[in-house]
Amino acid sequence: MWRGGRYLLLGLPGAIATMLVPPLLAAAALSTGLAGAGLVIFPRALVALRRWAEWNRRRAAGLLGVPVSSRYVSLSQGIRAQWRQVLDDPETRRDIGWVWRHIATGIPAGLAALACIGTAVFTVVAASLWWLFPADAPLRLLTAIPVTSWSWALALGGGQIVISGLVAFWAVPKLARFHARTCLAALEPSDADQLAERVGELSESRAGVLDAHGAELRRIERDLHDGTQARLVAIAMQLGMARETLPEGSEPLAELLRHAHEGAEEAMSELRDVIRTMYPPILADRGLAGALAALGARSGVPAEVDLGEVGRLPAAVEAAAYFIVAETLANAAKHSCATRVLVRLTRAGDSLLIEVTDDGIGGVAEARGTGVIGIRRRAAALDGTVLVTSPVGGPTSITVELPCGL
Amino acid sequence: MRVVIAEDNILLSAGMEYLLAAKGFEVAEVATDGPGFIAAVQRHRPDVTIVDVRLPPSFRDEGIHAALEIRRARPGLPVLVLSQYVEQVYAKELLSDGHGAVGYLLKDRVSRVSEFVDALHRVAKGGMVMDPEVIAQLMTTSQGKNTIQTLTRREREVLALMAQGLGNTAIGEHLVITDNAVHKHIGNIFAKLGLPPTDSGHRRVLAVLTFLNNQP
Structure with a gap:
């Protein structure tokens, strides 16, 4: 009861002060008329409201013993960014909703608590001073009974204190908890908001994973190039020299060396394939633009590559884009009878959009291993989508969307 | 050296x-x-x-x-x-x-x-x-290109060997044909690629370059 009472009694002036929030916010907004002062003040007023709501929320959570996460904001730079920040924030709407509920429940609950405690205090004072009341208008306790002697005063006063104490004992914690729950509910994100927040967190963590993965790809490519590949070349070189210097007539040894040499050459060739399918070295050497230009230059069907402003892309997305373009160009050369292919890469929000259009005969049969499966697999690995339109008679157009998560 | x-x-x-x-x-x-x-x-x-x-x-x-x-x-x-x-x-x-x-x-x-x-x-x-891998890339991807398409299979083989830097005799040995035949093929390649009859070492480079460029 004491915690609840303290909570409610402290909350009462708080709730009364909260009544000032709507007029203050309105004044902040209207002050825009004063040389645009409101432009600066209004976002700050909303931040101040957030701090006030947070203070109250912490008290409510403390009373209920539930954990809450912080919702504090720090304003970004620039007036326009600040406005967008506070207005886009769903928490702002919640703060304002909370203002009304806090006032509507905090004031009555606070007054009720005050009434219980006030009655007890009043009874003590009034009962001890009953004799000061004039005889024609005596002190009345327990709502109606007049107090006319010390024994009456003690009996009625004690009774009134016990009753108001019982009422307070029963009602104050309930009221306090009711108010605290109302406040928390008003400030708690809805399921949809929580879901949206979770999606945001996940996209962010995926972007982090993609970035880390890209850095790993580059590092592995570099390490293999400088380490394993170079070592294999050196070994093959030594084997080659050994074969050269072997005197005539050492047949079994020559045969062994030949096997070793050919084995080293095969290993180099396999390693080259592994690296190429993991992270094409030309991407490391020339970036996506250079790598795509190289693909276009050696395409079987004359290809025009149009790489717009795509910004920074994770290495894994660059590699996937490279393979997808390589695969679509190879398909066009093999199946389409096209005379031109247009490859266009654009940035659409968070995604990289790859559009490959040819002027061929169309009728791509996905089931018959036309390479579209490979494209779908590459895209799916990055949560991307593939759209193939290829009516019989053409033309074929393949659109791939790869989320970049940045 | x-x-x-x-x-x-x-x-x-x-x-x-x-x-x-x-x-x-x-x-x-x-x-x-x-x-x-x-x-x-x-x-x-x-x-x-x-x-x-x-x-x-x-x-x-x-x-x-x-x-x-x-x-x-x-x-x-x-x-x-x-x-x-x-x-x-x-x-x-x-x-x-x-x-x-x-x-x-x-x-x-x-x-x-x-x-x-x-x-x-x-x-x-x-x-x-x-x-040879550059040549292999060219051979697999340049089918269907106008210029290269006009070459016969044999002429393409000769061009590929030329790109690897082999001389006429070596090309002849490789394909088991006479020097004369090689000479004729190379003449045809130059003609089809539209390379003027100037100094022949230079033309070999140009022929391969045309091949690499894949342009008519």
Whole structure:
């Protein structure tokens, strides 16, 4: 009861002060008329409201013993960014909703608590001073009974204190908890908001994973190039020299060396394939633009590559884009009878959009291993989508969307 | 024959030095980056140079840029470019000044010592050597291209061998045809690719360049 009472009694002036929030916010907004002062003040007023709501929320959570996460904001730079920040924030709407509920429940609950405690205090004072009341208008306790002697005063006063104490004992914690729950509910994100927040967190963590993965790809490519590949070349070189210097007539040894040499050459060739399918070295050497230009230059069907402003892309997305373009160009050369292919890469929000259009005969049969499966697999690995339109008679157009998560 | 090498990997440059010394080359200097290579060439005036594509500081295609730059300063300086992977565009860029004396090989090929030395000699003499993988890339992707389509299968084979830097006799031996037949095929290739009958060494480069360019 004491915690609840303290909570409610402290909350009462708080709730009364909260009544000032709507007029203050309105004044902040209207002050825009004063040389645009409101432009600066209004976002700050909303931040101040957030701090006030947070203070109250912490008290409510403390009373209920539930954990809450912080919702504090720090304003970004620039007036326009600040406005967008506070207005886009769903928490702002919640703060304002909370203002009304806090006032509507905090004031009555606070007054009720005050009434219980006030009655007890009043009874003590009034009962001890009953004799000061004039005889024609005596002190009345327990709502109606007049107090006319010390024994009456003690009996009625004690009774009134016990009753108001019982009422307070029963009602104050309930009221306090009711108010605290109302406040928390008003400030708690809805399921949809929580879901949206979770999606945001996940996209962010995926972007982090993609970035880390890209850095790993580059590092592995570099390490293999400088380490394993170079070592294999050196070994093959030594084997080659050994074969050269072997005197005539050492047949079994020559045969062994030949096997070793050919084995080293095969290993180099396999390693080259592994690296190429993991992270094409030309991407490391020339970036996506250079790598795509190289693909276009050696395409079987004359290809025009149009790489717009795509910004920074994770290495894994660059590699996937490279393979997808390589695969679509190879398909066009093999199946389409096209005379031109247009490859266009654009940035659409968070995604990289790859559009490959040819002027061929169309009728791509996905089931018959036309390479579209490979494209779908590459895209799916990055949560991307593939759209193939290829009516019989053409033309074929393949659109791939790869989320970049940045 | 004096050689300047640009290679930042000690393991490989040491191996190459040893190999070249054994084959009677004189390695004048091993540079470890692009600017160092250009300075070394200016200092030693080598007969032939060997350049790794990936060099410090960027570890990208520094070697290609260094080779192109030094050939702008010294047109026709023989350059053999080595790399752990081949890209058609690099071959095209190296050949595009039309001076020949260019080689572009996978590093793997160095271990085939006598073939490698042979290639080095051919580049030093102003010839051209393309890695079989570059040719393979061309052969698989250039079907359907107008210019190449007009060539017969045999002519394409001849062109591929020409790109690898083989002379007429070697091409004849390879395809088991007479020198005369090779000569006729090459004449046809030049005609179909629209190359004027000027000096024939130059035309060989142009033919391969057309091939690389894939343009009518």
